[in-house]
Amino acid sequence: MYNExxxxxxxxxxxxxxxxxxxxxxxxxMSKYFLQLGxxxxxxxxxxxxxxQTAKELEEETGGTVLALECDVRNYLxxxxxxxxxxxxxxxLDVLLNNAAGNFISPTERLSPKAFDVVIGIVLxxxxxxxxAVGKHWIEQKQRGTILNIVTTYAWTGSPYVVPSAxxxxxxxxxxxxxxxxxxxxxxxSNAIAPGPFPTKGAWDRLFPEPLREMxxxxxxxxxxxxxxxxxxxxxxxYLVSDFSxxxxxxxxxxxxxxxxxxxxxxxxxxxLTPEMWDVAEKMVRGAKGS
Ligand code: HXC
Ligand code: NAP
Numbered sequence: 159m160y161n162e163x164x165x166x167x168x169x170x171x172x173x174x175x176x177x178x179x180x181x182x183x184x185x186x187x188m189s190k191y192f193l194q195l196g197x198x199x200x201x202x203x204x205x206x207x208x209x210x211q212t213a214k215e216l217e218e219e220t221g222g223t224v225l226a227l228e229c230d231v232r233n234y235l236x237x238x239x240x241x242x243x244x245x246x247x248x249x250x251l252d253v254l255l256n257n258a259a260g261n262f263i264s265p266t267e268r269l270s271p272k273a274f275d276v277v278i279g280i281v282l283x284x285x286x287x288x289x290x291a292v293g294k295h296w297i298e299q300k301q302r303g304t305i306l307n308i309v310t311t312y313a314w315t316g317s318p319y320v321v322p323s324a325x326x327x328x329x330x331x332x333x334x335x336x337x338x339x340x341x342x343x344x345x346x347x348s349n350a351i352a353p354g355p356f357p358t359k360g361a362w363d364r365l366f367p368e369p370l371r372e373m374x375x376x377x378x379x380x381x382x383x384x385x386x387x388x389x390x391x392x393x394x395x396x397y398l399v400s401d402f403s404x405x406x407x408x409x410x411x412x413x414x415x416x417x418x419x420x421x422x423x424x425x426x427x428x429x430x431l432t433p434e435m436w437d438v439a440e441k442m443v444r445g446a447k448g449s
Pocket of ligand 2: 178179180181183184185202203205206230231232256257259260284309310311352355356357358359360
């Protein structure tokens with residue numbers, strides 16, 4: 159059931175949507191659904207051959223139009239050039255989806271300053287570079303627009319072992335909320351999605367590497383007992399970039415099966431108690447009188 163597309167046909171008809179990091183993983187899956195809903199999609203990242211292959215496959219799978227552009231999101235000149243190329247090809251851009259990311263697990267004391275820089279550069283600098291270039295363009299053209307940023311649930315809790323990513327995603331969340339207020343007067347909405355675990359090669363190879371994967375048992379941390387399906391995320395993203403969400407602004411929508419709240423709850427670990435153990439516990443708790 160959760161693999162069903164959600165929005166009606168043509169819900170994104172004629173919208174031009176830029177998905178950074180759209181050549182792989184979740185960016186690819188969201189791009190595919192946007193195309194199925196009638197959008198024209200631009201995918202941009204560092205590896206042009208990967209982008210071109212994805213563009214070809216997505217056009218064959220959906221019959222839509224995909225433009226693949228090489229761009230390192232850390233480089234503002236490349237970002238401006240990418241925007242120019244989009245305007246030349248399609249005449250406009252309606253949606254900016256900041257999805258590109260870099261991340262890996264590591265004890266923080268093992269990181270070099272360059273390791274911090276690379277993750278913060280891709281995630282935070284990449285997001286503000288595109289946001290700034292596209293926002294200035296929309297404001298100058300008096301065009302309405304929608305920004306959607308992909309963060310993650312540790313943007314607000316922080317997380318050990320992915321500290322550069324946590325710092326960067328927290329910054330992206332602050333950017334999302336700040337501009338939701340500041341740029342609303344220009345008709346620009348800013349929202350974010352905070353996904354929990356959705357299997358992709360990029361994330362799994364760097365966050366759940368093979369020797370640790372079995373031990374980490376990612377589904378076990380999720381109250382719903384499973385990882386996310388790409389279509390579930392694509393459905394939410396399509397809603398947030400569509401006009402159906404016109405009054406949603408400054409929101410961060412969590413899609414994680416309840417994972418982060420389980421981590422936060424004082425008694426979440428009591429899941430392991432059997433009914434018999436609860437009988438014993440209840441007897442003791444009810445018996446605790448007068449203290
Ligand atoms: C310690 C590391 C390291 C590691 C790299 N570095 N990997 N340090 N442990 N495992 C250090 C390097 O030694 C170097 O510093 C610096 O980081 C830059 O590394 P490069 O390999 O030169 O960088 P680059 O080739 O640009 O690659 C960037 C990358 C890489 C981020 C390291 O992983 C990448 O390209 N990632 C893109 C895709 C990705 O990460 N997808 C996953 C997103 S998942 P020195 O000082 O030695 O030169 C995600 C999910 C979040 O965000 C939530 C999940 C629930
Ligand atoms: P992914 O497939 O590795 O996607 C990351 C993309 O970012 C790649 O396509 C990569 O393309 C691009 N990228 C990296 N550095 C770049 C740069 N300097 N300039 C331009 N593009 C760059 O991983 P994913 O799992 O789909 O992640 C997508 C998004 O979801 C990320 O924002 C991630 O933080 C978020 N997220 C994922 C999960 C999950 O469980 N998968 C959970 C929470 C949040 P190139 O290598 O070609 O540059």
